[in-house]
Amino acid sequence: MAKDTTKEIFSNLVKEALALSNSEPLLKSILDELIVFRQSFAEVLAVSLSRKLASSFLSRSQLELLFTVAYRDNPTIVEDSAADLLATMERDPACRSSLEPLLFFKGFQALQAYRIAHVFWKSNRIFLAEMLQSLISQKFSVDIHPAAKIGHGILLDHATNLVVGETARIGNNVSILHGVTLGGTGNEVGDRHPKISDGVMIGAHAQLLGNIKIGKGAKIGAGAVVLEDVPPHVTVAGVPAVKVGHPDTALPSLEMQQDFTRDVDSRPISKSSK
Structure with missing residues (x-):
């Protein structure tokens, strides 16, 4: 997956968010926070996933920092996430926009959270990887071992x-x-x-x-x-x-x-x- 593709996906997300904000003004503030005010697809992923997975273990801000660093140091998982998003849009007849998998589809969300847990597992940060696995299971009813x-x-x-x-x-x-x-x-x-x-x-x-x-x-x-x-x-x-x-x-x-x-x-x- 080329970097240009992730840029195109991010651009489409922003366009869709702006259009939706116009038709559904009540959603403007959350769409601005999650997408419009962000600088890249990686940043959008980090923000949206941390919002979903925040818990008593780690706060949203702590998770966002962890995820941001993981994406910065492992750009290939951002490209993999872009490929997953395209796959969801192409194969799921219920999917009408790129916003939907990102914000609503727990299969897509769980998979992207697993990708970060897998990075931690490979880096021998075993407890952190297992903690993410537990959070993913609790939040999404999806249990993917980080290894x-x-x-x-x-x-x-x-x-x-x-x-x-x-x-x-x-x-x-x-x-x-x-x-x-x-x-x-x-x-x-x-x-x-x-x-x-x-x-x-x-x-x-x-x-x-x-x-x-x-x-x-x-x-x-x-x-x-x-x-x-x-x-x-x-x-x-x-x-x-x-x-x-x-x-x-x-x-x-x-x-x-x-x-x-x-x-x-x-x-x-x-x-x-x-």
């Missing part, structure tokens, strides 16, 4: 009750709906969580458990329980999940077509494959 690795262009749609374990890996341009678990299978230690490749779409309440790999462009049906590797460009569904066909597009995460019955092969699934 997990997540790419860019991610859509967390609705996101309520999403769980992402410590050794989980998520590639680029992935779409995940609410209630999904990327978890372990028990109390094992070490590398124990799923690895999600680029372009994967995971339907609502799917449970992916163990150190399994989901191949590029795969599609996981809603409510599936996935316990084994899924090859690239394959659709799986059911409990336990079995192959039911192939997505009709190379990257199903971009299309957000959740009806996996459209992917069903013409031949029936044999009893031995169930």
Whole structure:
């Protein structure tokens, strides 16, 4: 994601905020504070996230300072956040402006807060990272371990009750709906969580458990329980999940077509494959 893109996103946010202030004057003061009077997309993120996550642990001003420094020292996460915002706008039909994910969509907000927690984790500021994880869970009902690795262009749609374990890996341009678990299978230690490749779409309440790999462009049906590797460009569904066909597009995460019955092969699934 180029720096010019983050500047363009910031410019669009300001334009939208000014237009909304004209049509909804009661919102002018908060839009000015959060967006119009700011100097960059990074500053907007720091201000809006600190406002959401302020608590008895850390005040809004303390969090804003922490986040501002994190963005200054790690500009790539600002670029990742811009890619996430664009992904949300492009894939979520309920999204009508760039203001909405920034201010209202807790999937987007939780993901950006995780990105800062991940920076702290990598810097060995473990307690601070875990504190942010706890705040994110309390505020957004989204539990992403700060050690997990997540790419860019991610859509967390609705996101309520999403769980992402410590050794989980998520590639680029992935779409995940609410209630999904990327978890372990028990109390094992070490590398124990799923690895999600680029372009994967995971339907609502799917449970992916163990150190399994989901191949590029795969599609996981809603409510599936996935316990084994899924090859690239394959659709799986059911409990336990079995192959039911192939997505009709190379990257199903971009299309957000959740009806996996459209992917069903013409031949029936044999009893031995169930």
